[in-house]
Amino acid sequence: MSQEKKKGRIIGIDLGTTNSCVAIMEGGQAIVIANAEGARTTPSVVSFKGDERLVGVPAKRQAVTNPEKTIYSAKRFIGRKFSEVQSEILTVPYKVAQNANGDAVIQIDGKSLSPEEIGAQVLIKMKETAEAYLGETVTEAIITVPAYFNDSQRQSTKDAGRIAGLDVKRIIPEPTAAALAYGLDKQHDKKIAVFDLGGGTFDISVLEIGDGVFEVLSTNGDTHLGGDDFDNAIVHWMLDEFKKENGLDLSKDKMALQRLRDAAEKAKIELSGTQSTEINQPFITMDASGPKHLALTLTRAKFESLTDRLIERTIEPCVKALKDAGLSKEKIDEVILVGGMTRMPAVEKKVKEIFGREPHKGVNPDEVVALGAAIQGGVLAGDVKDVLLLDVIPLTLGIETLGGVLTPLVERNTTIPTQKKQIFSTASDNQPAVTIVVLQGERKFAKDNKEVGRFDLTDIPPAPRGTPQIEVAFDIDADGILHVSAKDLQSGKQQKIRIEAKSGLSEQEIKRMLKDAEDHQEEDKIRKEAIEVRNEADSLAFRAQKSLDEYKDKLPANIVSEIQSKIANVKKALEGTDNTAISLATSELNTHMQKIGEAMQAHQANAPQAEAPKESGKQAPDIEEAEVEILDKEEK
Amino acid sequence: MTEEDQEETLNSMNVIEELKECKDKYLRLLAESENARKRMQKEKQESIRFAVENVLADILSPLDNLENALQAMQNMPEEVKKWATGFQMILSHFKDVLTQNGVTVFLSEGSDFDPHLHEAVETEETDEVPEGTILREFVRGYKVGDHVLRPARVKVAKTPINNSEQKIGD
Numbered sequence: 001m002s003q004e005k006k007k008g009r010i011i012g013i014d015l016g017t018t019n020s021c022v023a024i025m026e027g028g029q030a031i032v033i034a035n036a037e038g039a040r041t042t043p044s045v046v047s048f049k050g051d052e053r054l055v056g057v058p059a060k061r062q063a064v065t066n067p068e069k070t071i072y073s074a075k076r077f078i079g080r081k082f083s084e085v086q087s088e089i090l091t092v093p094y095k096v097a098q099n100a101n102g103d104a105v106i107q108i109d110g111k112s113l114s115p116e117e118i119g120a121q122v123l124i125k126m127k128e129t130a131e132a133y134l135g136e137t138v139t140e141a142i143i144t145v146p147a148y149f150n151d152s153q154r155q156s157t158k159d160a161g162r163i164a165g166l167d168v169k170r171i172i173p174e175p176t177a178a179a180l181a182y183g184l185d186k187q188h189d190k191k192i193a194v195f196d197l198g199g200g201t202f203d204i205s206v207l208e209i210g211d212g213v214f215e216v217l218s219t220n221g222d223t224h225l226g227g228d229d230f231d232n233a234i235v236h237w238m239l240d241e242f243k244k245e246n247g248l249d250l251s252k253d254k255m256a257l258q259r260l261r262d263a264a265e266k267a268k269i270e271l272s273g274t275q276s277t278e279i280n281q282p283f284i285t286m287d288a289s290g291p292k293h294l295a296l297t298l299t300r301a302k303f304e305s306l307t308d309r310l311i312e313r314t315i316e317p318c319v320k321a322l323k324d325a326g327l328s329k330e331k332i333d334e335v336i337l338v339g340g341m342t343r344m345p346a347v348e349k350k351v352k353e354i355f356g357r358e359p360h361k362g363v364n365p366d367e368v369v370a371l372g373a374a375i376q377g378g379v380l381a382g383d384v385k386d387v388l389l390l391d392v393i394p395l396t397l398g399i400e401t402l403g404g405v406l407t408p409l410v411e412r413n414t415t416i417p418t419q420k421k422q423i424f425s426t427a428s429d430n431q432p433a434v435t436i437v438v439l440q441g442e443r444k445f446a447k448d449n450k451e452v453g454r455f456d457l458t459d460i461p462p463a464p465r466g467t468p469q470i471e472v473a474f475d476i477d478a479d480g481i482l483h484v485s486a487k488d489l490q491s492g493k494q495q496k497i498r499i500e501a502k503s504g505l506s507e508q509e510i511k512r513m514l515k516d517a518e519d520h521q522e523e524d525k526i527r528k529e530a531i532e533v534r535n536e537a538d539s540l541a542f543r544a545q546k547s548l549d550e551y552k553d554k555l556p557a558n559i560v561s562e563i564q565s566k567i568a569n570v571k572k573a574l575e576g577t578d579n580t581a582i583s584l585a586t587s588e589l590n591t592h593m594q595k596i597g598e599a600m601q602a603h604q605a606n607a608p609q610a611e612a613p614k615e616s617g618k619q620a621p622d623i624e625e626a627e628v629e630i631l632d633k634e635e636k
Numbered sequence: 637m638t639e640e641d642q643e644e645t646l647n648s649m650n651v652i653e654e655l656k657e658c659k660d661k662y663l664r665l666l667a668e669s670e671n672a673r674k675r676m677q678k679e680k681q682e683s684i685r686f687a688v689e690n691v692l693a694d695i696l697s698p699l700d701n702l703e704n705a706l707q708a709m710q711n712m713p714e715e716v717k718k719w720a721t722g723f724q725m726i727l728s729h730f731k732d733v734l735t736q737n738g739v740t741v742f743l744s745e746g747s748d749f750d751p752h753l754h755e756a757v758e759t760e761e762t763d764e765v766p767e768g769t770i771l772r773e774f775v776r777g778y779k780v781g782d783h784v785l786r787p788a789r790v791k792v793a794k795t796p797i798n799n800s801e802q803k804i805g806d
Contacts, residue, residue, distance in 0.1 A: 027672060038686045045750075054751055062751035065759055065768070065792045133675070254758035254772040258789065283704040291708050 010140040010169055010381045011130045012373025014177070015119060015157065017075045018199035018226070020044045021370035022126040025378035030181065030371040032364075035129045041366060042129070045072045046121040048108050057126040067093040069108050073200065076105045076223070078160070079153030091224070109373035119160035127164060141166040142373040142380070146217040147173040147205040167544050168379050175205035176178060176214040177372030178338045182360050184211050190333040193321075195351050195359065197314065198339035200226040200367070204318050206325040206332070218324035220317035225310065227268075227341045233306045234264035234298065238279065242294055248285060256284050260294075271300045272343045275572070304346045318354045335359040336345065340366040395513060397474060400437040400446035402427050403531035409474045412442065416480060419474045423489075430462040434470060436486050442517030444524035450513075456493045457486040465542070530579050537586040541570045544593055555599050559592075566592050683688050692739055693778075693785050695730070700775055738780050744773045744788040753777055755787045761795040767795040 012030070014021040023032045032040050037057055047059035047070040054062065063070040065288040076088045082098030082105075089096045095107040105112040123143070143166075145157050154171045161168035175194035179185065184192060189210050196203040203221040207214050238260050239251050250256045263279050270277040281294040304311075322329060335355045341347055342365050351359050362368050393416055398408035401424065409420045425433065434457050441449030460468050468488040476482050485496035517524075544567050552560055564588040573585040580635045652775045706727060709720035744754055749768045760771055777788030 034682075034686075038682075038689075058751035061755040061787060062749065063756070065749060065756045134669075135675075236667065252793075255789065258757050282701045283708065291705075307792075504687075 008136070008139055008381075009134065010128075010129070010142060010374075010377030011138050012142045012144075012177070012375070012377050013123060013126050013369050014144050014174070014367075014373060015075065015122060015126075015160075016041075016044055016198065016369075017073050017201050018044060018228075019366070020122050020126055021367055022130050023367070023370040023374035024130060025374050025381075030374040030378070031130050031413065032367045032370060033133045036132065040364075042122070042125055043072070044075065044122045045070060046074070046118050047071065053121065055121050062108045067440075068095065070094065070114075071106055071108075071118050074106065077106070078115040078119055079150070079156030080104050080115075088223075111559055114156075116156050116160040117163060119157065120163035123161055123164035123166060124192060127166060139165070139167055140169050140377070140381075141171050142377045143168055144172055144174045144369050144373050146201075146221075147175050147216045148203070148221070149173075163355045168378065172373060172376055173214075174203070174218055174338070174369045175204070175207055175216065175219075175229035175336075177369045178336050179207060179209065179214060180314070180372035180375045181368040182334075182336055182362070184209060184334060184336075185214070187333075191217070191325075191327060191331055192334045192336060193318075193332045194336045194338060195314075195318070195342065195357055196221075196338035196369075197341040197347060198226050199341075200224070200228060202226060202314055202317065204314070204321045206321050206327065210514075217327070218321045219364070220321040220324070222313055222317060225313055226339075229310050230268055230307050230341060230344070231261060231264045233310065234267055234303065235260050235308055237298075237302075238264065238294065238296060241296055244291055246287075248287065248292065250285060253285060259284065267298050268303070268344075271298065272345060275300050300345070306347070307344075311346055314347075314350060315354060329355050332357070336368075337361045337365050338368055393476060395440050396442055397440055397452075397476075399424075399440065399472060400439060403535050404446045405450055405528060405531055406439050406441070406444060406446050409472065410476065416476045417478045419473065419475045421471055424470045424472055425466045426460065426463070426468050426470075428465050431465065431468075432460055432462070433458040434460065434486070436472060436484065436495075436497075438482070438484050438497070441513050443520060444528045446523070448516075448520070453483075453484065453497050453499045455484075455486075455495050455497045457488060457493065459491065459493055460488050461491055463490075533579050533583050533586070534574065537570050537574055537582045540586055540589055540593075541567050541574075544589055547593070547596055551596065551600060555596065557619050559595050559599055561594050563589070563596070688737070689780060689783075689785055692734065692737060693781070694803045695734075696778060696786050699727070699730055702730075734778070739785060740779050742777050742779055744768060744770045744789070744790050749790065749792045751805055753787055754790045754792075755782055757789050759792050761796040762793050763796065765793045767793055769793040 009024055012023045014023075020043075021032060021041045023030050025031075034040050035042050035056065039057070042056040043060045044062070045056065045059040047054045047062055047066055048192055049062075049066055049069060059070060060072075063072075069553055071087075073092060073631050077085055077096060081102050082096070083102065085096065085104050096104055097107050097112065099105045099112055099114075103114070105114050106118065107113075124143075126140070127138055141161055142233055143157055143161055147156055149157070158168045158171055171567060173445060174196065175192075178194050178196070179192055184190070188211055190208070190210060192207045194203075194205045194207065196205070201221065201223050202225040203219065205219045206217045208217050209215075239249070242248065242250055250260065259281055263281055267277045267279055276299040279294065279296045279298060283291045284294045285292045308398075322332075335351060335357055336469040337348065337351065337359045342351070342359075342361065348359065348361065358460070393410060393412060393414055396406075396408045396412045397410045401407045407422075409422055410418060424434075436455055436457065437446060438453040439446055439449040440452050443449050457470065460470075471487045471489055473485045473487075483496060485494060485497065487494040544563060548555075548560060548563055548567075566585070570582070570585040570589050573582045576582075702723070706720055706724055709717060712720065742753065747770055749756060749770055754770065754777065757774060762771070765771070770788075771791070771793050772791040773788050774791070775786075775789035778785040
């Protein structure tokens, strides 16, 4: 309905050597989009057969039938001269030649295809993935490249985007994208090391961040070290073990080898979480004596010894990168892990050893580069700035209730503007007023949190405790200003207060409070339980007394006096601080209370109903009935 | 006086402009949240589908092994075969579960290689069948509706090089 054309989204693409990944900004968050096959990364493989062109998983599946026309690792050739890539050519089964400019090109059926065109095919697939998810055309993208890519390689990657029909808004280095994904752009004058061990390559980069701008200080790496090498180490071990045991060589059996490769990858992944894994491959082969099974146990220690020399190969590039940046390891402020292989505990340990500090790691290290690219896209499209307008509250807001407990009304991280309502009641009979103490913080007890305001609601008509319905509403507007109101639903009397958020806390204070809450979680829990025991005891004694007064005439005298003494016990226990005594007295009273019910049933009458405020018909569905009661003013 | 009037007109124009902008932003936001809701709905369905399919796909590999094991039973003595028959029944129960969930088997041997359905594990040079014909199926393929749950793993025929007229000359 709007006349203006909506500004399109800018997608973020990690165009990898072995796998590619696409992400977008949605609701202020960067998310990875799964492709049509349901996978979050797509193999960077393109194949040609006649007029047919396949990208991703299908291309990979047909690779052995068509090795000369199945192109993978094209990224190794993009923007490079034929003369520079001699050693790379030896590692691929397809033909690489040079064009008139001396650029490396890929030969298929006698025709030359540039690595840019191959890259474009992968980019098209990523673009389509995003379009299928968004339901709209995508024309703009951020693409990441390794930090060591020179101008020619960056330009070629940009061209690949153009061939794919994408307006490449920016080419950004992969380590920069990773740092963005970890939110490190908000820091000042920090040195960051990005350790990226992916499917086929290892990169280490040292960055400097100042005023939101990243500068790559140095890069190093190993262009032929990655997850596949770790898989192969396991496969070789399995082949050796099988040979030792059965005297048979499985390496010639393609299908058996494929099964071993799958099993190796699975074992590798499992060993990141467990100390040992079973590898069972029944009927892996047959000989004259019958079927043969492969059954092995691989421990994490064994796996680490098998791959030790691979992990060792990461050390030297790191040392060189530090040297080139002119920094000692102590000067590095943050270390980031990128790439699936960094999930391996031994790799993480090695990184810690090299840099002498705990690295940052995300849930999905293979997705952080794409996520960072999407964030950069969001910044350029203005999404990110827009989202900042929709702020969240940094700390929980609530009120103090019986026993000095903080009852939260608006949880932290709630997006504002927002409104929350809850019904509370009084703590004693004929209580004339309640004090609403507005608190901010994550601790369980009122006194441990920050009081941001307080007011009284007076002239509550006399009523037994628990009967009045006092609606407390928290309303936070877009500017973060909090309006708290309390209304006695029966008399309609209302009181309110306006609290400016800014009067509150600095960023540092917020951080400290969050940490505080974390540190005291256990202690608070115990204290809260203690308070709950007391509250329960108090309320039970009250209910028991009430029932007793009501039904005294209908109950046998011995039961009445018995219960009366139990109530006295509870009250006596409540005078002290021994919680065990309180809960003991409470549970005894509880048992005896059942006798009232039994006796009443004998009298053909109903057991008394424990009092509970009724729900008002006018209430919105999100209003919950609170079990807690507002602290009595007189009790303070 | 006229100046004041002008200023007032200007002011009210600004207010109208601002109002328009706000309304536009509001509508966009509303649309965006509506779209996000729809997308989430779609994504939820998809993720349920993928979750179920992933579990079903994970069961296929142990089923292959069971199937292989039972095939090897064919040459066993009568006593063992009786046991095998029982296990065969269990296998068919498993397969019933798959069928009930819409999972169907597709056979590949003799058909043309299609990377959307098959994964080539190896090739064999032969003149007897056209290139691309599937010579052997190592692992069976499964579908859910039109969607491939697991590709079949196959051996594919390749025309011997010396007979190939497609050899690149230049």
